[in-house]
Amino acid sequence: MNPKETLFQQLDTLAETVARKLSDQGLTLSSAEACTGGLFAARLTELAGSSRFFDRAIVTYSNQAKLDHLEVRPETLEEYGAVSPETAREMAEGLAQVSGSDVCISVTGIAGPGGGTEEKPVGTVFVAVVHQGQTHVFQAPTVNVNRIYNRNHSILFMLDVLNQLL
């Protein structure tokens, strides 16, 4: 079995499942994306009718964008770095504040090939979700195949988290 095919097939199935759960529950969803660069939003809005549940995405590729749009504190970026559970939490909570969406998900990680360190190797990814007034923070399994694979793996993890929470 080709592991790439499996990943992309899983993505299609999970995206449809999450979309159906959101629609059935009448919930809106927004995303705050760093390493995935809009790919999570692109995947969900690929589905016809996604405007029923998808509200907005803020793709904060630069740190300045995280401060401007998501109210991430500069001290958080300085102390913990952009790729950290703390930054993921503030991204999701900031998005919840500005969007008012029912479910807000954030992702920050190192897609590679550059940017890895000993402490945070390529493939390190943190995800946070604000849902029903609570923030849940996760670290994805660290996977490093290549940049495209890693970004899609991040989305798979995000969809899996949403599927379990919804």
Added chain:
Amino acid sequence: MNPKETLFQQLDTLAETVARKLSDQGLTLSSAEACTGGLFAARLTELAGSSRFFDRAIVTYSNQAKLDHLEVRPETLEEYGAVSPETAREMAEGLAQVSGSDVCISVTGIAGPGGGTEEKPVGTVFVAVVHQGQTHVFQAPTVNVNRIYNRNHSILFMLDVLNQLL
């Protein structure tokens, strides 16, 4: 020749060309996306090293998001609709204001399969670019194959516009 393959191959080539021009000229790029749902940002940030030029994307799928993040005026949405040259212009200019990026591109259109009207059929797409203090507004050729194709065609048009302006 498979027209889909051609489209997707062109996308890869054009994305790399635009990325190289931006990097060579030391320019930053941001996008404001409606119908493409983040796919333009996702395509450009797929390239390793894209953090050198890509700043942020604001995916304003809902009209409220256009008002919140891009300073689009409610009267513009009411009078001309979300899919219009006027809204495209305000999205790009609003993004230029909030981001300070050197080049700001917006896109609004009808990806289908629903949402088309006689006046604005599925495949109608408007793009605006703010570059060197000027705003350029374009209408893409109206193409309707299917939702995925239409969204990728929008991105092809956006990349072509940037390639010509840079």
